[in-house]
Amino acid sequence: MRCRRFLPALLLLGLVGGCTAPSLPPAGDLLGAAGTNFAGVRSLHFSVIVNGVLPGLPLSTVDGDATLDDGGHAAGTAELADATSDRKFSFVLDGTHATTRDSTGKTWSGPATFTVGDFLGPDAGLARMLSSLEQPQTETREPVHGLDTYRVGGTLPEQAATRLLPQIHSAVNVKVWVTAAEPRRFARFWLQVPPATDKDSPVMYEVTLSNENQPVPAPLS
Numbered sequence: 001m002r003c004r005r006f007l008p009a010l011l012l013l014g015l016v017g018g019c020t021a022p023s024l025p026p027a028g029d030l031l032g033a034a035g036t037n038f039a040g041v042r043s044l045h046f047s048v049i050v051n052g053v054l055p056g057l058p059l060s061t062v063d064g065d066a067t068l069d070d071g072g073h074a075a076g077t078a079e080l081a082d083a084t085s086d087r088k089f090s091f092v093l094d095g096t097h098a099t100t101r102d103s104t105g106k107t108w109s110g111p112a113t114f115t116v117g118d119f120l121g122p123d124a125g126l127a128r129m130l131s132s133l134e135q136p137q138t139e140t141r142e143p144v145h146g147l148d149t150y151r152v153g154g155t156l157p158e159q160a161a162t163r164l165l166p167q168i169h170s171a172v173n174v175k176v177w178v179t180a181a182e183p184r185r186f187a188r189f190w191l192q193v194p195p196a197t198d199k200d201s202p203v204m205y206e207v208t209l210s211n212e213n214q215p216v217p218a219p220l221s
Contacts, residue, residue, distance in 0.1 A: 027136035027152045031176065033184035035130040038212075039122035043067035045211040046076075052203030053081045054167040054193065064091070065216040071095040072116035073216070125164040126209075130186060132160035133174060141180060144188055145208060148180040156191070170194050185212070 048062040064076015074093040089102045098112035119125045136154035143149070153175045161168040170193070177188040186209060193203040 022141075024138040024141065025150060027133075027138045027154070030138060030150055030152055030178045030184060031130050031133060031136060033182070034176075034178045034186040035127060037183045038127055038130065038186045041120065041212045042069065043211075043213055043216050044120070044209050045214075047208045047210075049206045050081065050203065051206075052193075052201055054165070054203050055196075057165070057167050058082065060087075065211070066093075066116045066120060067216045068116055068120055072120075074116050075216075119164075125160075126186070128160050128163055129156055129174065129189070130176065132156060133176065136176075139175075144177050145210075147177075147187055149177040149187055150180055152176045152178060161191075161193075164191075168193055 043066065045065050046062070048059070050060050050062075058081045059078055060081040061079040062076065063078070064074055066072075066074035072093070072095055075091065077088065077090050080087045080089075089100045091101075092099045093112050093114075093116065096112050096115055097109070099107060099109045101107045117124060121127065133152070133154035133156055136152050139151045139153050141148070141150050153173070156164075156172050156174045158169065158171050161170070161172045172194070173192045175190040176186065179185040179187055188206075188208045191205040191207075193205075195202050
């Protein structure tokens with residue numbers, strides 16, 4: 001009788017002991033597959049949230065669409081951090097020329113700080129980030145904006161970080177989200193820039209990428 005009483009407990013222990021967490025794909029495989037797929041991306045939608053301010057780049061949000069076609073075009077809206085006047089504005093990037101317009105209709109036009117080709121393309125900043133991440137580790141599987149993804153953490157060396165944003169002059173911590181479904185898609189990344197001094201705070205960028213190779217909304221000029 002005593003054996004019969006203990007049998008359910010023994011079976012339960014056996015079942016619990018036999019349950020193991022599913023293994024996560026190697027980080028190198030995820031980044032390699034996402035990088036191969038991203039090399040063919042010529043247009044996308046991007047959404048950027050910034051916590052903190054980098055010198056020379058006082059933005060808190062950027063949202064828009066970009067394409068490599070016809071020399072590179074992008075358009076969208078942005079918001080300045082700690083602005084004393086109007087914070088929000090629209091922008092159009094045409095090759096190396098940029099135009100902005102605030103809510104009052106005031107415009108500015110001149111040389112662009114960035115081009116679409118700085119970020120998008122098989123050898124540009126975003127693709128370089130995927131291929132340059134050091135000591136990558138697959139951390140978890142989690143949903144992001146309705147997508148089933150794997151999160152990969154690692155360190156981006158200074159040279160690759162500076163190529164992504166010239167205002168960065170150090171290695172940075174990065175997390176990359178890659179879709180669980182194949183073909184693997186580079187869906188999101190988080191980047192933390194160390195503070196310049198002990199009195200400063202780190203600057204964090206959260207970037208979501210979507211609508212790859214879809215027609216960009218008009219107008220882009």
